[in-house]
Amino acid sequence: xxxxxxxxxxxxxxxxxxxxxxxxxxxxxxxxxxxxxxxxxxxxxxxxxxxxxxxxxxxxxxxxxxxxxxxxxxxxxxxxxxx
Numbered sequence: 001x002x003x004x005x006x007x008x009x010x011x012x013x014x015x016x017x018x019x020x021x022x023x024x025x026x027x028x029x030x031x032x033x034x035x036x037x038x039x040x041x042x043x044x045x046x047x048x049x050x051x052x053x054x055x056x057x058x059x060x061x062x063x064x065x066x067x068x069x070x071x072x073x074x075x076x077x078x079x080x081x082x083x
Contacts, residue, residue, distance in 0.1 A: 001036065001039050001040075002039060005039045005040060014081055015039070015040040016040050016041045016042070016043060016077070017030075017036055017039075017040055017041070017042045017043065018042075018043045018045075018074065018077070019042050019043065019044050019045075020045070020050075020062070020070075021045075021047075021050040022050070022059050022060050023050060023051070023053065023055075023056045023059050023060075024050065024051055024053075025050060028044070028047065029042075029044075030042070043074075043077045045070055045073045045074075046073065049066070049069055049070060049073075052066070052069070054066075055069055
């Protein structure tokens with residue numbers, strides 16, 4: 001992650017992380033959250049998305065329906081930046 005941050009800084013690219021939880025996982029933050037936050041902000045989607053079984057193709061990956069449910073939330077975050 002530090003290497004990715006360095007590359008982003010060198011090329012004037014804003015870095016942020018988007019945390020996607022596994023299905024039904026009660027953990028609301030990634031492991032080493034403080035270390036990650038020191039590198040770049042972490043975005044979180046609503047917890048309800050991670051408890052909807054029909055949004056997943058397997059325990060860790062969204063299917064099309066899950067991706068469509070996530071898109072408006074992700075878009076709101078991306079709209080904060082100038083491109």
